[in-house]
Amino acid sequence: MVTTNLNDQAIADKIYYIRDQKVMLDSDLAELYEIPTGQLNRAVKRNIKRFPDDFMFQLTNEEFKNLIFQIGTSSWGGTRKAPYVFTEQGVSMLSGVLYSDRAIAVNIQIMRIFTRVRQMLMDNTELRLEIEKIKNKLNNQDKNMEIVFRYLDELLEAKHNPQPRRRIGFKSDDI
Numbered sequence: 211m212v213t214t215n216l217n218d219q220a221i222a223d224k225i226y227y228i229r230d231q232k233v234m235l236d237s238d239l240a241e242l243y244e245i246p247t248g249q250l251n252r253a254v255k256r257n258i259k260r261f262p263d264d265f266m267f268q269l270t271n272e273e274f275k276n277l278i279f280q281i282g283t284s285s286w287g288g289t290r291k292a293p294y295v296f297t298e299q300g301v302s303m304l305s306g307v308l309y310s311d312r313a314i315a316v317n318i319q320i321m322r323i324f325t326r327v328r329q330m331l332m333d334n335t336e337l338r339l340e341i342e343k344i345k346n347k348l349n350n351q352d353k354n355m356e357i358v359f360r361y362l363d364e365l366l367e368a369k370h371n372p373q374p375r376r377r378i379g380f381k382s383d384d385i
Contacts, residue, residue, distance in 0.1 A: 216242065233295035234295065234320070235294075236254075236296070243310070243312060243313045245308070245313075251294065253308055254266065257307045260307065261296075266295065266300040267294070268292050268294050269294075270292065274292040
């Protein structure tokens with residue numbers, strides 16, 4: 211089995227979040243597999259039935275421009291058309307289309323990183339939910355404190371402006 215000496219963080223940095231999905235660019239994948247991007251795309255087109263829209267899609271011009279802005283043009287290479295991106299399932303399917311030992315080793319590493327990224331997102335989601343619970347408790351406490359202070363203000367006002375008290379007991383009309 212071929213081992214890759216790729217840095218996990220370098221691969222994780224090539225995972226983007228587009229259309230609410232974690233994806234990788236065709237050019238980044240080709241670089242990791244050490245093949246030209248055109249060769250990767252030709253292999254995909256020869257096996258297009260394996261790549262439905264939820265496995266692979268082409269970026270819109272707006273998404274493409276936004277991505278160029280995010281990653282900078284120096285590493286982009288001057289592509290004329292919007293690239294294809296592959297979801298986790300699409301990257302997994304590439305291992306059945308690209309037959310080199312390098313592609314298999316890289317795919318295994320990418321799948322492990324996708325799994326770690328998913329776990330990190332789940333951990334962050336749990337933290338966010340806990341923080342929201344704490345915020346809600348604090349908001350409720352703030353509201354309760356506000357009510358207590360309002361009642362205290364009313365009591366203080368009542369103490370400074372006493373109402374005339376009615377007499378209790380037998381009342382005669384002449385008094």
